[in-house]
Amino acid sequence: MQNxxxxxxxxxxxxxxxxxxxxxxxxxxALSMDQHTWSEQEKAIIRSLSIEALGPLPVDPSNRYxxxxxxxxxGKKLFFEDHFSGNMKVSCATCHRxxxxxxxxxxxxxxxxxxxxxxxxxxxxxxxxWFFWDGRSDSLWSQALGPIENKLEHGISRTMSAYIISxxxxxxxxxxxxxxxxxxxxxxxxxARPALDDPDALKAWVLMTPxxxxxxxxxxxxxxxxxxxxxxxIMPQPSPFDRYVKQILSGENISxxxxxxxxxxxxxxxxxGKAKCTNCHNGPLFTNSDFHNIGLPQKVKGEPDKGRAAxxxxxxxxxxxxxxxxxxxxxxxxxxxxxIDTSHKKYVGAFKTPTLRNVAERPPYMHAGQLxxxxxxxxxxxxxxxxxxxxxxxxxxxxxxxxxxFLHALSSxxxxxxxxxx
Amino acid sequence: MKRGLFVIVVLFLLLAGCAAKEEQTSGPIEEMAEGHGHxxxxxxxxxxxxxxxxxxxxxxxxxxxxxxxxxxxxxxxIEIIVHHATGGDVPQAELTVTPWMPSxxxxxxxxxxxxxxxxxxxxxxxxxxxxxxxxxLQVKVVKGDKEDTAVFEFPEVKAMGHEHAMMHAxxxxxxxxxxxxxxxxxxxxxxxxxxxxxxxxxxxHSWELTIKDAAGQxxxxxxxxxxxxxxxxxxxxxxxxxxxxxGADGLxxxxxxxxxxxxxxxxxISVMANGMHDSVSFxxxxx
Numbered sequence: 001m002q003n004x005x006x007x008x009x010x011x012x013x014x015x016x017x018x019x020x021x022x023x024x025x026x027x028x029x030a031l032s033m034d035q036h037t038w039s040e041q042e043k044a045i046i047r048s049l050s051i052e053a054l055g056p057l058p059v060d061p062s063n064r065y066x067x068x069x070x071x072x073x074x075g076k077k078l079f080f081e082d083h084f085s086g087n088m089k090v091s092c093a094t095c096h097r098x099x100x101x102x103x104x105x106x107x108x109x110x111x112x113x114x115x116x117x118x119x120x121x122x123x124x125x126x127x128x129x130w131f132f133w134d135g136r137s138d139s140l141w142s143q144a145l146g147p148i149e150n151k152l153e154h155g156i157s158r159t160m161s162a163y164i165i166s167x168x169x170x171x172x173x174x175x176x177x178x179x180x181x182x183x184x185x186x187x188x189x190x191x192a193r194p195a196l197d198d199p200d201a202l203k204a205w206v207l208m209t210p211x212x213x214x215x216x217x218x219x220x221x222x223x224x225x226x227x228x229x230x231x232x233x234i235m236p237q238p239s240p241f242d243r244y245v246k247q248i249l250s251g252e253n254i255s256x257x258x259x260x261x262x263x264x265x266x267x268x269x270x271x272x273g274k275a276k277c278t279n280c281h282n283g284p285l286f287t288n289s290d291f292h293n294i295g296l297p298q299k300v301k302g303e304p305d306k307g308r309a310a311x312x313x314x315x316x317x318x319x320x321x322x323x324x325x326x327x328x329x330x331x332x333x334x335x336x337x338x339x340i341d342t343s344h345k346k347y348v349g350a351f352k353t354p355t356l357r358n359v360a361e362r363p364p365y366m367h368a369g370q371l372x373x374x375x376x377x378x379x380x381x382x383x384x385x386x387x388x389x390x391x392x393x394x395x396x397x398x399x400x401x402x403x404x405x406f407l408h409a410l411s412s413x414x415x416x417x418x419x420x421x422x
Numbered sequence: 423m424k425r426g427l428f429v430i431v432v433l434f435l436l437l438a439g440c441a442a443k444e445e446q447t448s449g450p451i452e453e454m455a456e457g458h459g460h461x462x463x464x465x466x467x468x469x470x471x472x473x474x475x476x477x478x479x480x481x482x483x484x485x486x487x488x489x490x491x492x493x494x495x496x497x498x499x500i501e502i503i504v505h506h507a508t509g510g511d512v513p514q515a516e517l518t519v520t521p522w523m524p525s526x527x528x529x530x531x532x533x534x535x536x537x538x539x540x541x542x543x544x545x546x547x548x549x550x551x552x553x554x555x556x557x558x559l560q561v562k563v564v565k566g567d568k569e570d571t572a573v574f575e576f577p578e579v580k581a582m583g584h585e586h587a588m589m590h591a592x593x594x595x596x597x598x599x600x601x602x603x604x605x606x607x608x609x610x611x612x613x614x615x616x617x618x619x620x621x622x623x624x625x626x627h628s629w630e631l632t633i634k635d636a637a638g639q640x641x642x643x644x645x646x647x648x649x650x651x652x653x654x655x656x657x658x659x660x661x662x663x664x665x666x667x668x669g670a671d672g673l674x675x676x677x678x679x680x681x682x683x684x685x686x687x688x689x690x691i692s693v694m695a696n697g698m699h700d701s702v703s704f705x706x707x708x709x
Contacts, residue, residue, distance in 0.1 A: 288624055335677075341659070343554050
């Protein structure tokens with residue numbers, strides 16, 4: 001019987017060998033084709049992540065200067081201005097470094113002192129609805145004003161800001177916003193602000209006349225609006241991932257020519273599929289701009305950081321919100337504030353989903369820099385498999401490698417307003 | 423189902439006699455009612471799943487039946503059985519039920535509607551809880567010259583649908599994604615439409631609702647609540663939508679809808695009008 005089998009096989013051995021070779025070639029090709037073959041549904045999701053789906057910069061109705069190039073030029077200077085600090089050493093750029101994708105490399109940012117949270121990435125920030133990790137501002141211009149009066153960050157006051165503007169930026173300011181008064185110590189105190197953490201500055205603020213306070217607030221707000229006009233131009237450029245999207249949408253599938261290698265492509269497949277990363281990291285900036293408590297360990301000693309829960313009343317009561325007197329928006333143009341979810345309990349320890357564009361370029365990670373590397377982040381998510389909000393499937397080590405590779409493919413150069421550009 | 427239970431209860435009362443409080447071997451469970459004063463009294467519960475409480479001056483003991491044992495934000499219906507503290511049911515009592523939010527120091531605009539169903543059983547309709555959080559139901563009982571009150575505590579009222587939400591439920595196959603539905607008790611027909619076409623993720627947008635009654639007539643003066651929920655993740659909408667009556671053609675406008683996650687969402691629309699309330703859930707697949 002055995003003999004018979006061998007005998008019958010032998011004449012076809014050569015053919016079999018040939019078949020195997022041909023099979024190998026075909027399966028190799030099939031593999032590469034499979035690798036870059038996506039269902040219509042997957043293609044739709046992938047297209048929605050592409051930078052081409054981003055659309056023009058959203059209008060900020062609360063800031064009528066947001067697309068004014070002169071305001072952006074002034075805002076850029078203010079962004080890098082060290083004078084806006086208690087020690088003349090801290091500018092916005094201290095924690096939002098141009099050479100570090102407009103954030104910094106510290107777990108907890110350091111201005112005048114160490115803050116309780118990490119610096120936020122600024123790329124594509126104009127597309128957000130809420131600002132800061134907890135969304136305690138509803139516009140980029142009001143966000144820009146927060147750190148100036150924060151003791152741990154710039155550590156000065158709005159009156160001091162007005163002094164600095166009038167001394168160093170009078171011409172540019174007046175061209176945009178009209179005449180500035182003279183700031184002299186006899187008429188305006190240097191350190192006055194409506195702060196609850198600085199009784200002297202608060203007292204000085206209260207002793208000013210309502211007209212004086214209005215003058216200072218206007219200057220302070222215009223300063224914020226100028227900085228916002230600059231910051232909103234900080235944008236990511238097409239990444240290897242975006243080039244890959246173009247390729248698959250045009251039907252290209254030759255492995256050697258694709259913008260993503262095999263690991264990166266496998267990572268993308270996990271990202272939009274099994275690992276469900278797009279639950280929160282969706283849209284062209286890979287964020288839903290919403291707030292989630294993902295169960296991170298508390299980094300700073302002392303009171304737990306309540307995150308969004310504490311920010312809801314802050315943004316609602318802010319004099320600089322979209323519905324306030326310094327906003328240029330019609331009340332109808334403030335839907336986020338109008339429909340804000342005030343279920344405070346739902347947001348205890350919740351922080352904003354950050355963009356993943358250029359994420360590989362800016363360790364450490366999470367709102368208080370709890371995790372040092374992308375790998376740690378992926379490991380953390382894998383460890384949270386029981387959390388329905390974070391169920392990322394049972395990912396293998398190999399799959400974590402692939403996801404990590406994909407995240408690296410989201411890096412791109414960054415552009416921002418240049419004085420000579422339009 | 424509920425009616426069946428009620429029939430069984432009535433039958434039981436007829437057979438056993440409600441005053442026979444020693445009779446406790448089958449069906450009803452005897453337990454200590456939680457009272458504020460001293461001298462807790464044993465009562466015979468008619469429902470296994472009910473909450474029991476002795477009134478403040480120990481005059482009555484109350485049994486409250488809440489579907490799922492938990493009230494939700496929105497419109498709720500409960501049932502209350504009033505017993506004498508010593509046993510025996512209390513028919514023809516005057517019952518007042520008031521929702522109260524102790525931390526906020528406020529109640530709600532909507533009045534509850536109490537209907538006596540006989541045998542000491544009272545249905546309480548239109549228990550409207552306007553937000554999530556800690557609520558109390560204050561129950562006042564007046565029977566003849568006797569008057570007493572009790573306060574039921576609901577420490578964690580959640581948005582509707584959360585008890586199933588936390589189970590991380592995957593979407594069932596062949597989900598009904600229709601945008602027009604009749605409420606389960608056939609009280610209303612509800613249609614929703616996203617103004618401005620297809621719903622886009624992460625965008626605040628508005629809906630238009632059309633509500634009709636069982637006869638197909640537009641309902642223009644309903645109290646409507648809209649609650650969104652994501653069963654796979656156990657959370658609701660990231661916004662608090664507002665509902666405005668258009669005042670004609672059964673139209674209502676819902677502003678402030680927003681979905682921040684792709685996948686299966688359930689939007690539950692509760693309607694209270696013409697002395698009836700009913701709610702209907704729509705499935706959505708957000709991409």
